[in-house]
Amino acid sequence: MSIRNFFINISDTLKKLVAEGEEIQRQKEIKIQENISSASEHFLTGYGEKFHCSNEQYIRFQRSLSPENIGKVVSVNKRKITMRICSSRNSNNIYTTSLLNCDCEDFKRRNLPCKHMYKLAYELGVIDENWDLSGLSSELKDLLDSLSPTAIRTLIHLMDNYRNTYKFQVSKRTASPLVKSGFLIEDTSYELLLDKNYNKNELLAFLSSSTSCTVSTKDKKPQIIRYIIDNEPKLLKALCDKCYTVSFSDIVNDNFDYIYRYCQTLQ
Numbered sequence: 001m002s003i004r005n006f007f008i009n010i011s012d013t014l015k016k017l018v019a020e021g022e023e024i025q026r027q028k029e030i031k032i033q034e035n036i037s038s039a040s041e042h043f044l045t046g047y048g049e050k051f052h053c054s055n056e057q058y059i060r061f062q063r064s065l066s067p068e069n070i071g072k073v074v075s076v077n078k079r080k081i082t083m084r085i086c087s088s089r090n091s092n093n094i095y096t097t098s099l100l101n102c103d104c105e106d107f108k109r110r111n112l113p114c115k116h117m118y119k120l121a122y123e124l125g126v127i128d129e130n131w132d133l134s135g136l137s138s139e140l141k142d143l144l145d146s147l148s149p150t151a152i153r154t155l156i157h158l159m160d161n162y163r164n165t166y167k168f169q170v171s172k173r174t175a176s177p178l179v180k181s182g183f184l185i186e187d188t189s190y191e192l193l194l195d196k197n198y199n200k201n202e203l204l205a206f207l208s209s210s211t212s213c214t215v216s217t218k219d220k221k222p223q224i225i226r227y228i229i230d231n232e233p234k235l236l237k238a239l240c241d242k243c244y245t246v247s248f249s250d251i252v253n254d255n256f257d258y259i260y261r262y263c264q265t266l267q
Ligand SMILES: [Zn+2]
Pocket: 095, 097, 102, 103, 104, 105, 106, 107, 114, 115, 116, 117
């Protein structure tokens, strides 16, 4: 064998070894990625639909992204799918986290994903900062985006005040966009509107100019209200013109926390 051929042989062998080494490395990487995706599947979907969208989890996800609220990552072991991370309050305290559990107090207390687990999922590329935890459909987000800042403020105000109230009164001027967009349902029950907004004497005073009026002070308030509804359409319109009796629509009731949170971000 000539010296030249000898070197060609060596060069070929080296190339082969390098290629084999690269292939082994590639296979290892693939295996690691497969392990990460099977571990992440439980993390992402194992707790039930929209679990991560709940306020409790959303807060933890947000904290995991914020340097002030999460400690420094000491190391990430992709093969074992674990991470060592400092406590945000005491950097001498180091937690070991996986996608299934964590040493921290929060996990011990709740047995549910803590901010460290979100941080690990982020470090592994399982989630990113744009992970959509709004809990809202894109249609609903578009609808909320289309509301004016005033309408958003009104909606937040109503959600703050009437969360557990079936029906409530609002001024027509401020609530009208919310009725039009379907967030509030107008109730056509005039009984409720008149009953809530006027006392018996006020109603009698409104009727005093009506010559054909058949109600008297002896009548009870519901009877007076019924009389106005049945016999005094002009007066009824005038009395009910300023206010709506409304309730939250199913869209709001079914997505209450998500809508409330999303509105806060639009302010
Ligand atoms: Zn933790």
